Amino acid sequence: xxxxxxxxxxxxxxxxxxxxxxxxxxxxxxxxxxxxxxxxxxxxxxxxxxxxxxxxxxxxxxxxxxxxxxxxxxxxxxxxxxxxxxxxxxxxxxxxxxxxxxxxxxxxxxxxxxxxxxxxxxxxxxxxxxxxxxxxxxxxxxxxxxxxxxxxxxxxxxx
Amino acid sequence: xxxxxxxxxxxxxxxxxxxxxxxxxxxxxxxxxxxxxxxxxxxxxxxxxxxxxxxxxxxxxxxxxxxxxxxxxxxxxxxxxxxxxxxxxxxxxxxxxxxxxx
Numbered sequence: 001x002x003x004x005x006x007x008x009x010x011x012x013x014x015x016x017x018x019x020x021x022x023x024x025x026x027x028x029x030x031x032x033x034x035x036x037x038x039x040x041x042x043x044x045x046x047x048x049x050x051x052x053x054x055x056x057x058x059x060x061x062x063x064x065x066x067x068x069x070x071x072x073x074x075x076x077x078x079x080x081x082x083x084x085x086x087x088x089x090x091x092x093x094x095x096x097x098x099x100x101x102x103x104x105x106x107x108x109x110x111x112x113x114x115x116x117x118x119x120x121x122x123x124x125x126x127x128x129x130x131x132x133x134x135x136x137x138x139x140x141x142x143x144x145x146x147x148x149x150x151x152x153x154x155x156x157x158x159x
Numbered sequence: 160x161x162x163x164x165x166x167x168x169x170x171x172x173x174x175x176x177x178x179x180x181x182x183x184x185x186x187x188x189x190x191x192x193x194x195x196x197x198x199x200x201x202x203x204x205x206x207x208x209x210x211x212x213x214x215x216x217x218x219x220x221x222x223x224x225x226x227x228x229x230x231x232x233x234x235x236x237x238x239x240x241x242x243x244x245x246x247x248x249x250x251x252x253x254x255x256x257x258x259x260x261x
Binding site: 075 | 239248249
């Protein structure tokens with residue numbers, strides 16, 4: 001007799017999809033943000049903002065990977081990964097900033113603004129899509145089917 | 160008379176030295192207090208999100224264990240919830256680095 005409760009999750013990991021989506025959306029927008037920071041804090045600001053964007057995207061990717069891997073093993077492990085992963089990622093971000101804080105190219109205000117704006121901006125942007133697809137599952141964008149499959153469908157429908 | 164002058168000079172030097180010492184001590188105390196406050200602010204900013212993430216993940220796991228068919232939706236929402244909660248800690252961290260190093 002099987003257990004009434006699920007203790008691990010098989011199948012695709014939505015976290016990885018979300019993180020990949022956010023990274024895909026961030027890449028075209030990142031140069032614009034870097035240019036804005038360059039206008040405000042010169043070249044140092046541009047480099048610092050690029051560094052900040054890298055930190056944020058790495059943080060999302062690491063978080064998603066940790067949750068996806070641990071969910072396949074055990075839900076309890078996923079809980080542990082979420083909590084200790086939070087601490088570990090904060091420590092990694094702290095170390096990443098501490099290592100370069102005295103570098104000649106570092107502009108801390110630019111880095112700080114980039115960290116907060118990129119993190120929240122990407123989240124709100126992604127939330128728009130997720131909430132839309134949760135509220136209206138029929139509108140969820142899907143990958144287009146291959147052309148040969150579409151042609152075969154048309155031919156089968158045509159008299 | 161000269162003895163009196165010498166005594167006054169000595170007293171004024173002692174006063175100046177004491178004032179300089181007090182100024183240095185005050186600056187040191189201010190720097191220490193600033194570092195301590197920044198550390199406390201960062202620590203406090205990390206506690207709230209820690210509690211929040213624990214609550215989010217706990218409730219999500221409970222939901223997924225009871226309704227495995229909704230696990231995909233719950234996990235998406237959980238991931239976004241964790242990331243939003245983490246933003247609070249990130250804001251605390253940014254405030255910390257701006258207070259401490261700028």
